[in-house]
Amino acid sequence: MTTPAQSIEKVCIIISRGSLEGVYPGLIMANGARMEGIEASIFFTFFGLDAIIKKRMNNLKVATVGNPALHMPTVLGAIPGMSSFATSMMKKEMEKLDIPPVGEFLTMIHDAGAEIYACRATVDMFHLKPEDFCPEMDGVISVGQFYEKAAGGQIIFT
């Protein structure tokens, strides 16, 4: 006899990349967790921090170079404007699915009760100030603090 699988109560999602396709999966998973009543927090680190920096969050781009799944030769991807073009195509498709722009999505996820943190080491490395971040950012925390907050939950690295 098999015992029923234990349900997930809590997820801690790490977003480490700053491209559009690097940021959205983590946001969708965090939002989806809250929709299911699962506790969620997001830890933004390295270039992933761009998603919570006010001036950059709504200007994230699709990486058109070094992205084989776009099925586009690297030299084409490197043409100026190609990344913006791919980005606007993708944003249109996402809007059709009711996936909000990054800024609105973060507000929605935060209002849904998820916590949003920035990585201490990255903030120091890039010389970022508290006023650079969107108001949804709940705090700048170290890796150690992240693990404390993640206690008892599943950690998802993206």
Place this chain on the structure above:
Amino acid sequence: METAILAGKTLALDADGNLANRNDWNEEIAKEIAAIEGIPELTPQHWAVINFMRAVFDKEGDSPSIRRLTKESGVDTRTLYQLFPKGPAKRAARIAGLPKPKGCI
């Protein structure tokens, strides 16, 4: 097929435990499902969400996304999660007598 006795009637449930037939639903049944889900009383705001979800489902065949729900029903995100603390989309759909929403957002 699973069944449940709600408001004195034996009703068929789908694989997720939601009502199998949307037409079986009425407000008494909604109150009983809500109580089972840990919501002792349905407030006017709960009803605003439930009625909006049913109206969208009748027209489009699926429940609205959370984003659309909060934009068009007059209930904001924070309130929505307070009203349905264990997961708004799934719980509200069940209480509204609708199948589990298909969307990810």
